[in-house]
Amino acid sequence: MTRFLPIGPAGEVPVSASGAPLFFPTPPHPDPVHTVTVTADLTAVGVDREAVASLAEAVDGRLVDARVFGRDRLVSRAVALLRNRGMVSFDPVDGTPVTFTADGVVAVGGQGRRIFPRVDPAVIGLVELLGEERILLARNARRGGYFSLIAGYVDPGENLEEAFIREVREETARRISGVTYWGSQPWAVSGALMVGFTAVTEDEHPVGETDGELVEIRWVSRAELGDLPLARPGSIAHAMITEWRNAR
Structure with missing residues (x-):
């Protein structure tokens, strides 16, 4: 079963009162900024800060800086992929607008060149x-x-x-x-x-x-x-x- 992790525009991660990341069984926002596949059963959903704050407050949680989860592989991958998704709009070689593969991870330029997330x-x-x-x-x-x-x-x-x-x-x-x-x-x-x-x-x-x-x-x-x-x-x-x- 797929889980969904909402993340704010600056990498804000909603957590429970105990500090655990909040995962949702269904998409937590009807109009996400971006969506990327983190693993086969985890999707990261980029939402605006107000929306991600509301999701945390609804369960008496809070927002934390993604740096707190620097050694958490799944949260780190989610934040990195959403960051890349928001930064890449054009092929750096020919300047054509890009589209993304179905998982939201790899960008494709106008000439079909695949542009992988940069590290x-x-x-x-x-x-x-x-x-x-x-x-x-x-x-x-x-x-x-x-x-x-x-x-x-x-x-x-x-x-x-x-x-x-x-x-x-x-x-x-x-x-x-x-x-x-x-x-x-x-x-x-x-x-x-x-x-x-x-x-x-x-x-x-x-x-x-x-x-x-x-x-x-x-x-x-x-x-x-x-x-x-x-x-x-x-x-x-x-x-x-x-x-x-x-x-x-």
């Missing part, structure tokens, strides 16, 4: 000061309310490890080594795939200029983590920081 690779990682049991955390200039790990998008022609080394050097002016794959996570709200790494550095202090993307950079011990606002649960950054804090 942008990004790197993120936990950098530890060699021999000191402190990690490098920072506040981003655009999202300055919390501390997180160093991250950035992969440039054309780079492999993932090179991208992480470059991002750490550009943003913090530290040189890293021992780059090791940790894990990955889709980040549906921006269409990214976050690839996590760990690394070490001997550079306690910057060895050059930074690009200014970070407004505060600091070394943090396990004991100090509890006093800082950190990346939210559901994010790969939160998972990596938590794993490091609990490893002794």
Whole structure:
């Protein structure tokens, strides 16, 4: 039996009082903005914010940011597919309007070219000061309310490890080594795939200029983590920081 998951225009997910996503046995809105097939038994329905808020309020629930479900495969896929559905209107090669396949996932241009949902690779990682049991955390200039790990998008022609080394050097002016794959996570709200790494550095202090993307950079011990606002649960950054804090 097919279930339906309504999602707002900015990725707002309606949840119950307990925080579980709200699934409906029938289409929850008569006039959806977009509809996409997530799995054989799950359809995501894009609706306006007022409508998705009403659906949550009807069961004493609320709306939450999709980032809370960053490690939930089904919700992440639903948000990502609806985001793509709303962004792709024309074939980037010839400019013709697109139509979508019956599942709402693949766009087809005027010449029949198939346009699949785009995923942008990004790197993120936990950098530890060699021999000191402190990690490098920072506040981003655009999202300055919390501390997180160093991250950035992969440039054309780079492999993932090179991208992480470059991002750490550009943003913090530290040189890293021992780059090791940790894990990955889709980040549906921006269409990214976050690839996590760990690394070490001997550079306690910057060895050059930074690009200014970070407004505060600091070394943090396990004991100090509890006093800082950190990346939210559901994010790969939160998972990596938590794993490091609990490893002794």
